[in-house]
Amino acid sequence: MPNIELPTLLPRRALIFSPRAELADELELLLRLALPDVRLSLYSKYPTSNDLANLFQGGTPYFVFIDAVSDPKIATNLIGEISRSGPRIHVLALLDHNDPDLILKCLRSGAADFLLQPFGEDQLAAAIATISRTLPTIGQEGREPGKIYCVMPARGACGSSTVACNLAFALKKAGKKVLLADLDPLTGTMSFLLKINAQVSFMDVLNREHELEGGLWESIVRTVNGVDVLLAPELMEAGLQDLTDPNAILDYARYRYDAIVTDSANVYGDWNLNQSKLATEVLLVTTNELPALQAAQRALSYLDTNKIGRWKLKLVVNRYHQNVGLSKDMIATALHLDVFETLPSDYVTVQKSLMDGTPIPTATPLGKGLAQLTQRLLGNAPAPKKAVSSGFNFFGLFAKAKPQPGA
Numbered sequence: 001m002p003n004i005e006l007p008t009l010l011p012r013r014a015l016i017f018s019p020r021a022e023l024a025d026e027l028e029l030l031l032r033l034a035l036p037d038v039r040l041s042l043y044s045k046y047p048t049s050n051d052l053a054n055l056f057q058g059g060t061p062y063f064v065f066i067d068a069v070s071d072p073k074i075a076t077n078l079i080g081e082i083s084r085s086g087p088r089i090h091v092l093a094l095l096d097h098n099d100p101d102l103i104l105k106c107l108r109s110g111a112a113d114f115l116l117q118p119f120g121e122d123q124l125a126a127a128i129a130t131i132s133r134t135l136p137t138i139g140q141e142g143r144e145p146g147k148i149y150c151v152m153p154a155r156g157a158c159g160s161s162t163v164a165c166n167l168a169f170a171l172k173k174a175g176k177k178v179l180l181a182d183l184d185p186l187t188g189t190m191s192f193l194l195k196i197n198a199q200v201s202f203m204d205v206l207n208r209e210h211e212l213e214g215g216l217w218e219s220i221v222r223t224v225n226g227v228d229v230l231l232a233p234e235l236m237e238a239g240l241q242d243l244t245d246p247n248a249i250l251d252y253a254r255y256r257y258d259a260i261v262t263d264s265a266n267v268y269g270d271w272n273l274n275q276s277k278l279a280t281e282v283l284l285v286t287t288n289e290l291p292a293l294q295a296a297q298r299a300l301s302y303l304d305t306n307k308i309g310r311w312k313l314k315l316v317v318n319r320y321h322q323n324v325g326l327s328k329d330m331i332a333t334a335l336h337l338d339v340f341e342t343l344p345s346d347y348v349t350v351q352k353s354l355m356d357g358t359p360i361p362t363a364t365p366l367g368k369g370l371a372q373l374t375q376r377l378l379g380n381a382p383a384p385k386k387a388v389s390s391g392f393n394f395f396g397l398f399a400k401a402k403p404q405p406g407a
Contacts, residue, residue: 012247012278015055016042017078018067023094023117027065030119037277038063039245046074052081054210065115068093068106076109083110090131094119146177146254149377150279152264152272153286155295159318160285161189162350162360163343163370164263167283169359170374172227176258179221181230181249183275184265185240188232194224195357198234202249205230209248217252225359228257244270250278267299276308281377283314283340288325296335314340316373321345341376343369 014031018024024042031040046066047055055062064082068075075093083091093106093114103114113127149167153160161184168180182190183202191198200220208216221228230249233240246262253260264272267284276282282303286296296315303313317331320342328339346366353360360367375381 012037012251013039014041014063014065016040016065017046018043018065018094019045019070020067020096023067023069023096026117027094027115027119030121030124034121034124037274039247046071046078049081062089064089064091065094066091066111068102068114069096069099072102072105076105079106079109079111083112092127146179146257146259147280148250148254148260148262148278149281149283150262150264150275151283151285152267152276152299154267154284154299155286155292156266158285158287158292159343159350160283161193161263162353163283163285163316163318163373164261165190165193166360166367166370167374167377168227168259168261169225170362170370171259171261171378172225173362174374174378177256178226179228179230179253179257179260181253181260181262182232183246183249183262183271184232185243185271186236187265188263190229190263191231191234193354193357194229196222196224196229196231198231201231201233203233203237203240205249205252206243209252212252217256244274246271246275247278250275267302273306273308276303276312279312281314282308282312283316285316285318286331287319288317288321288327288331290326293326293331293334300335300337310337313337314377316340317342319343319345341369341373343373 014035016024016027018027021044024044028040028042031038066075066079066082068079079091079093082089091111093103093111094117095102095114096117098116106114113130115123115127151160151164151167161182165180168178172178180190181202182188188198204220205212205217221230223229230253250260250262262275262279264275266272267276284296284299284303286292300310300313304310315331315335315337317328317339320328326334328342332338344365346360346364349360349364349366360370362368362371372381
């Protein structure tokens with residue numbers, strides 16, 4: 001079964017309320033096959049008003065599927081209550097047969113659409129299309145959903161955290177409201193780079209995702225030179241190694257910011273992979289040494305295998321030496337991916353920035369490169385000339401880097 005592609009404004013979370021196990025199980029199977037990126041929660045009884053207040057307090061968007069046949073009166077009242085919870089809550093009624101009167105009651109109560117057993121992909125796709133047509137062109141709080149720039153290293157120690165940090169400040173300088181999120185759970189370095197204390201972290205967002213309104217978010221993020229910073233945990237916490245879903249952070253943030261820059265540990269594992277799925281652009285950072293290119297090939301192969309389209313991948317070559325190491329043309333040919341931008345090697349500037357806990361000065365060569373990268377991402381600068389294929393493949397080392405069909 002092919003996946004159904006969700007528009008940007010639609011949720012990546014779903015709740016199923018059904019006292020009937022067979023109905024819930026059938027829908028769960030369909031959703032896991034057709035919408036694998038949507039996180040599911042199943043409830044075997046109808047929720048109370050207090051349950052709903054706790055579920056929807058944080059403004060997180062949801063699909064809500066409600067069994068309308070087990071108790072039609074409770075179900076229709078529930079549909080009305082949930083549909084009034086906010087514009088980002090989309091309710092769908094579930095029925096075991098075509099009952100026009102009950103369908104009409106559900107729709108009048110606020111259901112966006114309905115599904116009839118046996119549930120099928122075509123039904124689900126049609127319901128999502130119906131909801132999509134009702135979406136506003138702007139998100140919650142009167143703003144378009146922010147773009148998510150996921151910065152990922154092809155391997156360790158290639159400077160991706162420095163790139164992420166300075167990209168955030170460059171976007172702020174370009175007039176954007178920016179969140180810099182350190183989403184490296186085990187080795188996050190943003191608190192060190194910016195010389196700030198990580199007393200709270202993104203784990204507080206995950207643990208209290210339904211309480212983020214009313215000032216809690218503002219108490220968790222730190223503001224540095226106009227950029228809001230969400231830090232990684234300073235110390236090892238329970239559950240850090242088992243993280244899989246960053247949706248609660250990114251879905252909430254994209255309605256508060258014009259741009260979200262994430263500093264990711266690498267491309268591997270569900271936690272990092274799901275960041276790349278949610279991202280508008282994935283910046284894969286490498287350097288122009290041969291071992292780094294081999295690591296980039298492996299990273300690209302992993303992303304290809306997990307169906308991260310190459311259209312959203314931006315290859316950034318950091319510490320680029322034009323006369324030392326591999327050229328842009330060689331890199332692009334070997335990886336079958338154009339180099340989006342190169343950033344010059346500027347050791348002295350980087351070390352001073354690290355010591356001071358300040359952004360890279362814009363007047364330096366690296367600062368100018370970061371500004372160029374930012375303008376390219378914003379669509380305000382022309383693309384460099386594409387590499388001309390030379391057949392160069394390092395004796396087949398990168399042969400597996402070709403994108404899969406449809407990537």
